[in-house]
Amino acid sequence: MICAVGITKSYTEGSNAVVALDHVGIEIDRGEFAVIMGRSGAGKSTLLGVIGGLLKPSSGQVMLNGRSLWSLDERARARIRAEEIGFVFQNAPAINSLTVIENVLLPETFSDKHRSIAGTRRATGLLEVMGLGAKAHAYPDELSGGEKRRIAIASALMNDPPIVLADEPTGDLDSETESQIMDHFAYLKRKGTTIVMVTHDTKLTAYADRVFRMECGTIHEVSSHAGTQQTKITNSGPSGRDEGKMPKSSVQ
Numbered sequence: 001m002i003c004a005v006g007i008t009k010s011y012t013e014g015s016n017a018v019v020a021l022d023h024v025g026i027e028i029d030r031g032e033f034a035v036i037m038g039r040s041g042a043g044k045s046t047l048l049g050v051i052g053g054l055l056k057p058s059s060g061q062v063m064l065n066g067r068s069l070w071s072l073d074e075r076a077r078a079r080i081r082a083e084e085i086g087f088v089f090q091n092a093p094a095i096n097s098l099t100v101i102e103n104v105l106l107p108e109t110f111s112d113k114h115r116s117i118a119g120t121r122r123a124t125g126l127l128e129v130m131g132l133g134a135k136a137h138a139y140p141d142e143l144s145g146g147e148k149r150r151i152a153i154a155s156a157l158m159n160d161p162p163i164v165l166a167d168e169p170t171g172d173l174d175s176e177t178e179s180q181i182m183d184h185f186a187y188l189k190r191k192g193t194t195i196v197m198v199t200h201d202t203k204l205t206a207y208a209d210r211v212f213r214m215e216c217g218t219i220h221e222v223s224s225h226a227g228t229q230q231t232k233i234t235n236s237g238p239s240g241r242d243e244g245k246m247p248k249s250s251v252q
């Protein structure tokens, strides 16, 4: 489903070139939950941007369901981004002149789906999963950093994308909200969503089918058993839920 081959990405900083990705390859099957760990500056956000069609690699290819993402024209790539990829940015901007729920509804306007009562219901449900139900009609600048981050997660999930790319989505959240969001990701995974999540938090590898580590622009896969001493979870979340059963506040 996602296959990146020989990805190199350099940034120019003044007269220096910074190599953020050095021949990185990664292959993730449909419905897999992959976690990417690694120190700050290792290249995690850059890789996610390249896979998500946001950051053009200096060389290499990204195949997404058989299409070469970086060989398409910008319009075709934008369409794939809008309809197939839910991207949770590390520092997600919210539009301050729109309410929380209007921000969550935005991705719907960029896809073919029309704004609808069903859309509003879905956005409301997602905000409840994020613990933001009561803040739906507040404005983003009335919210804390962690709350704004949850607007970004809800927006990314609004169109029910088959691929979710999440850059440290639970970075500054309390542990209860974090579990609620991770349980929702586990539920999406069981429904067949492919998830690639960047995190610093070793305990979250418990949710992953596969764990990768990045170091200085390179990547390698670590076993979730040997690498992190965590139990690999396939069909049920860490709380031992049955497959297919929805977390109580999840959105279909």
Ligand SMILES: Nc1ncnc2c1ncn2[C@@H]1O[C@H](COP(=O)(O)OP(=O)(O)O)[C@@H](O)[C@H]1O
Pocket (backbone or CB within 6 Å): 011, 012, 013, 018, 019, 020, 038, 039, 040, 041, 042, 043, 044, 045, 046, 047
């Ligand atoms: N826009 C940019 N311009 C110049 N250098 C950048 C830019 N974005 C990232 N880098 C550099 O690329 C490397 C990888 O960055 P990044 O992908 O953000 O790492 P991570 O997400 O793992 O912290 C770092 O050395 C960073 O300083």
Ligand SMILES: [Mg+2]
Pocket (backbone or CB within 6 Å): 044, 045, 046, 090, 167
């Ligand atoms: Mg980053």
